Each structure stands twice: as C-alpha cells, then as structure tokens.
Amino acid sequence: MSFFKKLKETFTKTTEAVTKTFTDGLSKTRSAVVDKIGQLIKSRKIDDEFFEELEEILIGADVGVHTVMELTERLRKEVKEKKITNGYELQPILAEQLTNLLRKDNEDLSLQLNPNGLSVILFVGVNGVGKTTTIGKIAHKFKEEGKKVLLAAGDTFRAGAIEQLEVWGDRVGVPVVKKEANSDPAAVVFDAIEEAKKTGADILLCDTAGRLQNKANLMQELNKIYRVIEREISDGPHEVLLVLDATTGQNALVQAKTFQEVAKVSGLVLTKLDGTAKGGIVVAIRNELNIPVKFVGLGEKMTDLMAFDPEKYVGALFADFLDGEDDQEYVEG
Numbered sequence: 589m590s591f592f593k594k595l596k597e598t599f600t601k602t603t604e605a606v607t608k609t610f611t612d613g614l615s616k617t618r619s620a621v622v623d624k625i626g627q628l629i630k631s632r633k634i635d636d637e638f639f640e641e642l643e644e645i646l647i648g649a650d651v652g653v654h655t656v657m658e659l660t661e662r663l664r665k666e667v668k669e670k671k672i673t674n675g676y677e678l679q680p681i682l683a684e685q686l687t688n689l690l691r692k693d694n695e696d697l698s699l700q701l702n703p704n705g706l707s708v709i710l711f712v713g714v715n716g717v718g719k720t721t722t723i724g725k726i727a728h729k730f731k732e733e734g735k736k737v738l739l740a741a742g743d744t745f746r747a748g749a750i751e752q753l754e755v756w757g758d759r760v761g762v763p764v765v766k767k768e769a770n771s772d773p774a775a776v777v778f779d780a781i782e783e784a785k786k787t788g789a790d791i792l793l794c795d796t797a798g799r800l801q802n803k804a805n806l807m808q809e810l811n812k813i814y815r816v817i818e819r820e821i822s823d824g825p826h827e828v829l830l831v832l833d834a835t836t837g838q839n840a841l842v843q844a845k846t847f848q849e850v851a852k853v854s855g856l857v858l859t860k861l862d863g864t865a866k867g868g869i870v871v872a873i874r875n876e877l878n879i880p881v882k883f884v885g886l887g888e889k890m891t892d893l894m895a896f897d898p899e900k901y902v903g904a905l906f907a908d909f910l911d912g913e914d915d916q917e918y919v920e921g
C-alpha cells in the first residue's frame with residue numbers, strides 16, 4: 589500500500605472536526621509550499637536540479653537547512669534504490685520521510701500526567717507567543733474530558749495579564765487563583781496548589797510572565813516556581829511546556845535552546861501555525877531539538893489547539909494529493 593493510502597486511512601478514521609482544524613489551520617503553508625512542490629513535480633523530471641529546487645522550496649518553508657539536507661539525502665537514496673524517475677511517485681515518499689522525521693522511535697507525544705491525583709503543568713515562553721491562550725485552550729480540552737481544572741495567574745508582571753487569564757477562566761468555566769499585580773509568582777503558584785489540593789482538582793495549569801530581559805532573572809524566577817511545585821507535589825511539575833510562536837521561524841529554535849538551558853522543558857507547544865506559510869518550522873524544531881512537540885495552535889478559538897500528530901500534520905499538508913489518490917494507482921510501488 590502506498591504511504592498516501594495509509595495516510596488517507598488515518599485521516600478517514602479521524603473525526604471531521606480534527607481533520608478540518610488541521611487542514612484549515614495549515615492552509616497558508618499548503619498553498620505556499622505544497623502547491624509549489626506540486627508544480628515542480630509537474631514541470632520536471634527528477635534530476636539534480638529537481639532536488640535543488642525542492643531544497644529551495646523546503647528551506648523557504650522554514651524546514652531548516654540542516655533538516656532539508658537530511659531529508660533530501662533520504663529522498664535521493666530512495667529514488668536511486670527504487671529507480672524512480674517520476675515526481676508523482678516521489679510525493680508519497682516525501683510525505684513518508686517527513687512523517688519519519690517528525691516521529692522519533694516509540695516517542696510518547698501525550699501529556700505525562702499523574703494518574704492518581706493532581707497534575708501540575710507549567711507554561712513558559714517569551715512574551716506574545718501564546719502561553720495564556722494555550723492555557724485557555726488546554727483547560728477547555730480537559731474540561732471537556734470531565735476533568736476538574738484550575739488556573740494559576742503566575743504572570744503577575746505584565747499589565748492586564750491576570751485579567752486576561754480570568755477572561756479565559758470565565759469563557760471555559762474554570763476557576764483562577766490570583767494575587768495582586770507584581771506579587772511573587774511562586775507565591776501565586778503555592779496558593780494555587782493549596783487550592784487545588786483542597787478542592788480536589790485534577791489539573792493545575794500555571795501561567796508565567798513572558799519577559800526574557802536577561803537569562804539570570806528568568807532562571808531565578810522559573811527556578812523558584814519550579815521548586816515550589818516540586819516541594820508541594822511529588823513528581824511535579826508533570827510537564828513544563830515551552831510555548832513557541834511558529835511565525836517567528838528560526839528564532840523559535842533559538843528561544844527553545846535558551847529555555848532548555850534554564851528550565852527542564854518536557855514538551856513544546858507550537859502556536860499560530862495558521863498564521864504562517866512557513867509551517868515547515870515544525871519539522872525543523874522536531875528534528876533539531878530533542879523535545880517532543882505535544883500541541884499545535886491552529887487558530888485563536890478555544891477549539892483551535894490540537895494534540896500534535898505527525899500523520900495528521902503531514903496528511904493535512906498533502907490533503908489535496910490524498911484526494912486524488914484514488915485515481916493515481918501508479919503511485920503504488
């Protein structure tokens with residue numbers, strides 16, 4: 589069975605809402621990148637120039653030079669081994685190799701939660717990347733699953749940050765623990781843990797300030813919050829999610845490296861994929877950092893956050909090709 593058929597099957601099994609969020613959310617990337625690849629395939633046979641153009645398209649989509657080279661090397665090998673001359677035969681192989689780059693062996697992309705009690709998730713990242721919005725969206729997800737959720741307004745620094753989290757709390761219907769502006773974020777988190785224990789909450793989501801004025805300060809502040817959680821909850825925090833804005837491209841990679849130096853990041857959330865034609869950044873991030881992407885943000889609505897799934901991501905990118913799969917029997921190897 590060709591990889592496209594497999595992808596299509598995965599897609600058919602998914603609910604329509606999930607498929608639609610992925611395909612709509614990635615529409616800018618689809619029309620910028622995948623359309624270009626489609627044109628390239630139509631216009632020339634596979635030779636060195638074909639690969640050069642393909643590399644250019646992928647680098648333009650923020651896949652990252654290093655990752656692109658790795659990818660095209662794999663493709664060249666497949667082309668040679670399978671004696672492929674027609675670009676149409678290469679499409680499913682490209683999709684398959686992209687999926688392989690996105691999924692490391694046996695990697696668990698789900699959130700690591702405490703199965704019998706409170707789970708604490710800490711959100712970190714520079715300002716404006718979408719931490720607070722992501723907290724609102726994840727709160728909604730857990731609420732839908734019937735979990736008891738609590739939010740901690742740990743961004744006491746930015747004006748309006750506490751109120752913004754409260755708006756999300758109201759929207760989703762979950763309580764928010766807060767203190768007055770400029771108070772110690774670690775103290776807010778401490779209060780929130782107390783409250784979570786008292787009320788028997790399942791999930792506590794902690795917001796933090798996005799400032800990154802200097803590394804020493806950031807480290808100090810995050811460490812203090814981390815230590816409070818560690819002290820008050822055994823095994824906590826269960827996840828430290830670094831939120832990155834996909835529209836910032838390669839800069840997101842730099843931020844991730846900085847945060848990895850100061851915090852024990854356990855997973856990534858890549859937001860605003862809907863706002864960029866360079867959605868290839870997911871591939872670069874996944875391939876160049878040793879942290880799993882756990883969620884992707886595909887819009888501003890409460891429901892626009894998806895658990896990251898390599899097959900769904902690649903399937904959404906190549907959705908138009910999958911549609912034509914039925915009458916392209918020649919892609920079968």
Ligand SMILES: Nc1nc2c(ncn2[C@@H]2O[C@H](COP(=O)(O)OP(=O)(O)OP(=O)(O)O)[C@@H](O)[C@H]2O)c(=O)[nH]1
Binds near residue numbers: 797831859863
């Ligand atoms: N299109 C789109 N917009 C998003 C997404 N996630 C967040 N945003 C928007 O990005 C902007 C910033 O989001 P916030 O959640 O306030 O970001 P933050 O990291 O908490 O920012 P600070 O509190 O200033 O550190 C808001 O306008 C959000 O609506 C997404 O997945 N897609």
Ligand SMILES: [Mg+2]
Binds near residue numbers: 795796
């Ligand atoms: Mg915020």
